[in-house]
Amino acid sequence: MKKRLTNLQGYIRKNGLDGGLITSRNNIYYLSGFDYEPHERFTGLFVFAEHDPVLVLPEMEVEMLLKAGWIYEYLSYSDSEDVWGKMKRHLGNKIGGGMGIEENYISFRYIKMIQSCLTDGELTNLDPKLSEMREIKDTDEVNSLRIAAKYADYAVQIAVDSLYEGVTELEVLGRVEYQLKKRGIREMSFTPMVLFGENASNPHGVTGENKLKAGDTVIFDLGVKYNGYSSDITRTVVYKEASEEMDRMYNTVLKANKAALKECKVGNNIRKIDEAARKVIEEAGYANYFPHRIGHGLGINVHEEPSLHSNNNELLKAGMVLTIEPGIYIPGLGGVRIEDDVLITEVEPYLLTGFTRDLQVINKDLGDI
Structure with missing residues (x-):
């Protein structure tokens, strides 16, 4: 200090x-x-x-x-x-x-x-x-962010394990927050989101009493505070069955996430991160369905500098911690977002979040919980 x-x-x-x-x-x-x-x-x-x-x-x-x-x-x-x-x-x-x-x-x-x-x-x-x-995190800050990210991974797993046909978004969120508090987490880093089906087509949807049904995409967007520092993860799963369109959307977002991560190099222009992800999504025909920037800085606040958009020519520096979060959202169908917390290092980007990014189709019923 x-x-x-x-x-x-x-x-x-x-x-x-x-x-x-x-x-x-x-x-x-x-x-x-x-x-x-x-x-x-x-x-x-x-x-x-x-x-x-x-x-x-x-x-x-x-x-x-x-x-x-x-x-x-x-x-x-x-x-x-x-x-x-x-x-x-x-x-x-x-x-x-x-x-x-x-x-x-x-x-x-x-x-x-x-x-x-x-x-x-x-x-x-x-x-x-x-x-x-x-913007530049020291060793203690990175350690706190790393642990916060691990708790975020744990929270997503709890959310996935809570899915069954007929469960509501709020019920899933309630179980996540309860289990985190049992682990000693006092505070979420922002108002978390659990969104089913059509509700997942809104990037900042409101968790409510929507009931899960077969074919729904499910978006979990959440994070915790650990030692004053925030995590921020988004994962998308599909319940029971994934349509051909949903499978295509998911793979496009995953490809965009990976393309953005490749640009997370010291000395690179921040705009290149956004451009890399946006190019993938545009080439797949979803240009009109990716309405937000590719990410933001992460630290004590869940949203910090730098802002990762296509007009930011700031250069990446070692010690920055960013989110990478491409998404596609189609009204009436649903949405997909894959978000990771990334530490910029002199060697290569280091993922703080570790929950699988592969598409998961969840087949659990109430009796399996």
Whole structure:
């Protein structure tokens, strides 16, 4: 954590700022190791050009902060105190000039409060720097992402094992979440999806009370949080019987997934990943049924930089962790998506997710569960 804080401090100093204020939960965790959902209460990490950082938080959370290993100053407040008045009194001499903020995550109310503390200088956006820092994962981050991916593999297996004719999407999802909690997983990395049949033709469908029937495609899109880091996997199976069209769709998506992975090389343009997958899908005649980018960065957030689309000319770097997730979705028929979590290395892409990508036709009935 100290190395990350020093990195950000150097950026603040280089850009002529007095300091920066971090207010988003995930960036505070990245820089401090302290993970806390503040709700309506203010929590903020001040990083200064010429002073040690100070973390401001509710008094009731101090014990959690210390357990997280915070070694610098903190400023706590009770519910009856004016936190901004207290900050002005304690930190006023440190935040008089220009300040950096997270443009994408800070509320207008907080912006006005910060401006009231400044004697001169303007607000600067820290998001590009923070995104740049978080794009490259260190060894500990990669280990957490690897374990999160293994739990995602386990979750897909639980989902597959829960299929029988007449079961609902929600019942399958409920069993997955229950089994994960039995394994100690407290939190999913996003709202998971279990989609049957026609519902699977929507890339971001809503899990509901649809009942499984023969011939349905089944999409599982889910991930877990482990040690603060996210996984994100999608697998598609078919129940009882796969039509010729569905078999063709699946093999096209699998081929697109493999083509994209071949472009995951250090120094390659990100756009080439999207282009490689899209070319496969277009040549198979499904160009109009692949409506989203090929993937995104993965870390503390389930969606991070870089964004893997055809207009991104950023170069791949070792230490990036990405998702590769081509899909085909045909209204009235169903959908197929195959998504993996991938670590970019100097040698070759390393798959963190390991659940089979071969087409599975599930023939279980209720008596087999």
